[in-house]
Amino acid sequence: SQTIHQWPATLVQPVGSPLSLECTVEGTSNPNLYWYRQAAGRGLQLLFYSVGIGQISSEVPQNLSASRPQDRQFILSSKKLLLSDSGFYLCAWSVTGTGELFFGEGSRLTVL
């Protein structure tokens, strides 16, 4: 069966520090991968999506970047965090044609 792992679960970082959130999917090949951010009490905002290795599309101009070094690995990064980067980050995956979207457990980022 397919599983998705996301880490770290919780992160507290000072302003200006770097960020790396990692997501891996098991049990499927060539998934579509997504990074979402969820602000408190608000809906999910799509940040990045990828349909293949090295193929990254950005939906929102921001202080973040994403990379897909392997088929089932998706990384969210920042060189210098801002206070506004605080939030709940979710990795997700889908397979074309299935109509389903599966989420990881999320990463809570607090920037101080």
Added chain:
Amino acid sequence: KNQVEQSPQSLIILEGKNCTLQCNYTVSPFSNLRWYKQDTGRGPVSLTIMTFSENTKSNGRYTATLDADTKQSSLHITASQLSDSASYICVVSPRGVSYGQNFVFGPGTRLSVLP
């Protein structure tokens, strides 16, 4: 513009009672609609997925309905339990768009079930 609205924003009910959550969308053309349950601090988990031709789909005590003509869906929870306390998110997929835009999220309804 493709949008999904949900009501109410929040809801408080007593354990054992029923409730209905609403989802209205302007997504067109329509492909499918999903309801997710998101516990606090966790990732969303799919409850149901409905296509254009489906009117009702059940998953245990959860029953989703879809009216594609009026572009409305509802999620009915029967005999609520404390564990039903969560946010419920409606997600609609348009047909024939690029991967990044093929999921349109509602803001969610926050349900609290009290003993």
